[in-house]
Amino acid sequence: MDTLKEKFASLALPMRADVKAFIKEHGTHVLGSYTIEQVYQGMKGMIGMVTETSKLDPEEGIRFRGYSIPELREKLPRGKGGENLPEGIFYLLLTGELPAEEDAREVSNQWARRSHVPKHVLDMLDMLPQHTHPMTQFSMAILAMQTESVFAAAYRKGLHKNDYWDPMYEDVMNLIARLPRVAAYIYRKTYKNNVHIEPDPKLDWGANFSHMLGYDHPDMKALMRLYLTIHADHEGGNVSAHATHLVGSALSDAYLSLSSGMNGLAGPLHGLAAQEVARWILELKEKYKGVPSREQLAEHINQTLAEGKVVPGYGHAVLRKTDPRYIAQQEFAKAHLADDELFKIVQLIYEVTPEILKATGKIKNPWPNVDAHSGILLMHYGLTEYDFFTVLFGVSRAIGVLTSLLWDRALGAPIERPGSVTTEWMKAQVAKSKATA
Ligand code: HAX
Secondary structure, eight states: OOHHHHHHHHHHHHHHHHHHHHHHHHTTOOOOOOOHHHHHTTTTTOOOOOOSSEEEETTTEEEETTEEHHHHHHHSOBOTTSSBOHHHHHHHHHHSSOOOHHHHHHHHHHHHHTOOOOHHHHHHHHHSOTTSOHHHHHHHHHHHGGGGOHHHHHHHHOOOGGGTHHHHHHHHHHHHHHHHHHHHHHHHHHHSTTOOOOOOTTSOHHHHHHHHHTOOOHHHHHHHHHHHHHTSOOOSOSHHHHHHHHHHTTTOOHHHHHHHHHHHHTSTTTTTHHHHHHHHHHHHHHHTTSSOOHHHHHHHHHHHHHTTOOOTTBOOSSOOSOOHHHHHHHHHHHHHOTTOHHHHHHHHHHHHHHHHHHHTSOOSOOSBOTHHHHHHHHHHTTOOOGGGHHHHHHHHHHHHHHHHHHHHHHHTOOOOOOOOOOHHHHHHHHHHHHHHO
16 A cells, blocks of 8 residues: 555544444534525535635635635745646645645656556547547547546445545545646647657656646746646536546546536536636737737627626636636736736736626626636747636546545445425415415
């Protein structure tokens, strides 16, 4: 058993009994109440699941195992050339403990050893039409790799429920290890004439990913580490995390569950916003032949709203302030590409957009989210094919949703099955309470 797996078992298995005892003793404790509006509008703010890895505060943003992004930028091990290693955030999310340098290196080594992608997965990708969206390819490749699921094979043979976590650990490690190779294959096949680049086992996970995509500039490798770290997790209720958790609750293995999560990430209100932001900014630049004036930008935003579209990269279902993941990327841009024209446009959008969105009177959060910034950083280093951006997001998000899924298996999380009601039932409840008032 590798040392991280042993550590996970020593943490998670005692907690299983602890959580059971907690539910037995306090299971009837009332947490609050919710409204008809919450039921109709996506269950926002309703506590409906337990996610051990991270917690999102509306004002402060995400905390990974209690640590904010600025704290983690100080405390997590860094790669050669700068920025935190995503291997470190994986270790933290999995164990709740800050990794030492050698812990992150051990994750790197494990992932390098486990990164082989079976040939049939690449053959399947080769057969898809050229115009298949990269996120569709990514989700299909994850599904095609399900042939390798250690959990599915063990379950078929017969597996005690207390042991589910063990093959799930193997699936989580293998699957995350394989994702950069799969994503790079999709990128090179779709945009670079099917000319592929072999992995470099000496590089860390993020740098190697950048290398396989075809970007060897040290700053791009640093950006990739930053990107893969800050996108990793956003508590349990966002669409990609919730979809992974929900599908996993039926004991579907990590491949089936992650593929579902990625299908949710591919929606324009979620991860696809990264691509939509880039498209929107390039349209803006084209329309005004460069950096627009404040008036021109305001006109473009108002036109977007008048056409019944959303301003991509702005707003959030939970956050009520500028996303700290946006700030982390802004700091990177100030340090590395302050004179970039697209960065100047992004800064201008940040100055102009919130007031216009506030003036609509209906948008709860007028501030930028993570997707408002990410694309222009990638484009600066030459990765301009914006339809691919959400795949990068997906590689990172796998870290969070799969560590959570492993905790679900270790703690024996049950099948998810919330109740649903009809509008007629809702109306009857309101009528009943009016009659008794
Ligand atoms: N532009 C225009 N209208 C917006 C808006 C925006 N950026 N954000 C919210 N609104 C609108 C909503 O569409 C809604 O309109 P209706 O009442 O007419 O239906 C109204 O404002 C209230 O919405 P809300 O309560 O403030 O926001 P929601 O929780 O319903 O939605 C979204 C949150 C993120 C989906 C929303 O803000 C949005 O569509 N933003 C643009 C797309 C985007 O950037 N998505 C990425 C979010 C972060 C993420 O998940 N990354 O992966």
